[in-house]
Amino acid sequence: MQEQDTRRAGITDGARSVAPLLLAVVPFGLVLGVTAAASTVGGGLGIATSFIIFAGAAQLVTVQLMDSGTSLAVVVLTALVVNVRHLMYSAALAPHFSEFPRRSRLLLPYVLTDQAFAVSMLRYETTTDPLYKRWFYTGAAFTLWGSWQVATVAGVVLGAQIPASLGLGFAIPLVFLVLLIPVVQTRPGLVAGIVGGVVAVAASAAPFGLGLVTGALMGVGAGVMMERAGHR
Amino acid sequence: MWGAVVIIGLGTYLTRLSFIGAFGERKMPAWMELPLRYVAPAVLGAIVLPAVLMPDGVVEFAPTVNPRFLAAVIAGAVAYKWRNVSLVIAVGMASLWVLDWLF
Structure with missing residues (x-):
């Protein structure tokens, strides 16, 4: 196969493989945007967390703790504990990524998520082509990334119009509950x-x-x- | 708050980069593997339970005082059966509103 064909196939397959997961990712991002906008954290910083941190659970914890007035050092510590699981994903992906160009090895970890990890590891069982592997991960991870940014912004826009009396902050533990059950x-x-x-x-x-x-x-x-x- | 977010972002990137970016030894040492398996359940439990059991800082099971606990139990049952985020959020929020209205 030509290099370009492999690239196109990889990106398309990657994006396709995460499409069903967006059903779970988009409401999660909406909740993040809504609750950030309705809290003392604010919509602007809420959107920034999606860009800078890009890890849903850590972002929600950050918003929740900041809003309750927790000291910033403890917010940082807690968020990093929540994210320490990425070490596990990084170790599992490293042998596959070792053949990628250096630039990819620096950029692709930025978009490493539970979902991108899961679909890529599954696909890597049936393929050996490093080029395909690289573009499959890229397609999957950046589809998730884009959806997450859009969902966060949409949530912030929505959140500004929802009255606090609805108790939407409760959606945060509900999202975590969904993540908790399978583990x-x-x-x-x-x-x-x-x-x-x-x-x-x-x-x-x-x-x-x-x-x-x-x-x-x-x-x-x-x-x-x-x-x-x-x-x- | 912005500074804290940037530090979290950097720290998160470095944990993601860790083994992928390493040149020499790329295997995770065995002593790290076992505890990492239990980070997700432990962290999520530590987030969820206080949030639903003591939203006002005091442990309260009674739905008349704290409707969130019962609402979370109902939502948990739905999550166990279907694992659909939107459905769980909808059922959980609706339960909270109904319980709020009842009591």
Whole structure:
């Protein structure tokens, strides 16, 4: 196949593979925009987080914590803990990306998300062509990126017109609930989630709003101990 | 707040770049792999439970005082069955409004 054909096929296949996922990504982005606009964070900074951070869960946590007046150092710490999972994705993709040009290896991690990772790893099982791999990931990741930016802006525009009495901030934990359910299907995962939640509640009075991070670390510890004890 | 967002953005980029950008050893050390598996459930649990159980800073199960907990239980059941973000948000918000109106 010609280089250009491979490129076109890769981009198209990548974009196509994430299309069904947009059903979940777009409402998530809308919630982010709406809640940012309705909070003390504001729509402008809300849109900026999509561009600068581009990681939905971390962005929502950032908006939520900033709005509740948490110290900025703890906001940064919490968001980075939420994003530490990207290490795992980076390690898994690294052998595939090692043949890409240096420029791609620097740019493509910026658009690395749960979804782009999942569809790419799946496709990489059935292909060996580095050129196709590169453009498939590019097509998938940038489709998600563009949709995310548009959804955030749309959410901010909408959010400015929605009265606070509707309690739309509740949509944030609802989105997280959807993400939580699939990762607590194993016993260690379930224990990690429960311990994380219970400790975060118990430690909610911890200084500087460190309750979330405390809960998260204890939850990870509990999950590790469960797995070490032989649970699956 | 803008400064914090830029730092989070940089930190996030560096975690994404980590192994992809590394030249030498590209394999993740075994000691990192196990804990990373439980970051998602632990973090999400730590976000969700306080948000639905103590929205006003005090633990409250009763729907008459805190409708969010019951609304989240209903939404959780929907999420377990269908995993559709829009549906979960719609059911969760509607439950909250109905419970608010009832009590």
